[in-house]
Amino acid sequence: MKFISIIGSTGSIGTQTLELVRANEDLAVTALAAGSNVTLLEQQIREFHPRIAVLYDRQSADELRLRVSDLDVKVFSGPEGLVEAAVEPSCSLVVTAVVGMIGIRPTIAAIQAKKDIALANKETLVTAGHLIMPMAEQYGVSILPVDSEHSAIFQCLQGEDAKEVDSLIITASGGPFRKKTQKELTAVTLEDALKHPNWSMGKKITIDSATLVNKGLEVIEARWLFGVDFEQIKVVVQPQSIIHSMVQFKDGGVKAQLGTPDMKLPIQYALFYPERRFLPGERLDFAALGSISFEEPPTDVLKGLSFAYDAGRTGGSMPTVLNAANEKAVALFLQEEISFLEIYQLIEDAMNAHHVIENPSLEEVLETEQWVYEFIESR
Ligand SMILES: NC(=O)C1=CN([C@@H]2O[C@H](COP(=O)(O)OP(=O)(O)OC[C@H]3O[C@@H](n4cnc5c(N)ncnc54)[C@H](OP(=O)(O)O)[C@@H]3O)[C@@H](O)[C@H]2O)C=CC1
Ligand SMILES: CC(=O)[C@@H](O)[C@H](O)COP(=O)(O)O
């Protein structure tokens, strides 16, 4: 039996992970954590019987504690609760399915407790990859990518020598606005931005796909996961999201991983790595598909990718500034307090105003996040 903890169990990745637990009798859940969704977490507790349940929001946790008082489950709250879920003694793998930088501390705690990580929470690696990757090596812990592009690259690298890799080619759908002009973007709405062409995901990452910030975060995520330079990471738009990413080797050969857009495959690959298991669902029908197309990313209009290459190459605390400014800007956009294009403005202003800290400690990463929030709020 494999025991797992899920940080972010009520979200898109979290609920799909639980579908896989339902389908695989040798998987069991020891801890479930979420933000404030009392109703869904209660249902999950009753179905999956974790030892620990966490709601970050303290009032919601109090309500949950009352609702599940008939069960043998400990309910925690706050950041320390997330850490409890991450270090639950019987679990061997933690699925980091929470959204945002809140994932950093539980991920670090899980590594220090020698738990393998199935990592969906890209914001953690973007901001603290320089701390997390050496720590994982020190504790002998595997960081198994869940993000579809990184899982694709990880699958392509199986059986290969890392020294023979020329470049990683990350595919992007281009999002709902890939053909829009700058002028047209002035009029797009929240509803338009939430219509991803291929994937059904949480709201924050869906907006990130529309701005191309998601692809930018993925470039920085790949730099840490696979230990390559930014010059070795390329992005190509593949609008059908059939090719999930590729690796080009020194001899010019390219390996690609293809599949229907279904996150259960990369999640399951991380849960059972190196084993591949049967996964029900639609299969690719190449003749019906007819063609798969490619385009240059529209970086002059959708600026998220250029921001990320700049932030990544600058290094130090700059990727944290990019990420934190984006988290704040997307939250404001989701509340319909700013327009789509203002997301870019807030990120650019924060990056321009920041004095880079080289090789930031965890405290400095979190202080930088706070600085960004205050910078944006004071505008
Ligand atoms: N969805 C996808 O297909 C993909 C997602 N990812 C990445 O995976 C991560 C999760 O994305 P996704 O599942 O779409 O996001 P969702 O918004 O669907 O879910 C987010 C989860 O995080 C929880 N959460 C939010 N804030 C807190 C908090 N302060 N403390 C504890 N839990 C919290 C939410 O709980 P509650 O419901 O209570 O608010 C929910 O369980 C992101 O980093 C994303 O970039 C990567 C590739 C694909
Ligand atoms: C499913 C997944 O991994 C997402 O990160 C997806 O890649 C978003 O799509 P685009 O950012 O390519 O639009």
Ligand SMILES: [Mn+2]
């Ligand atoms: Mn992705």
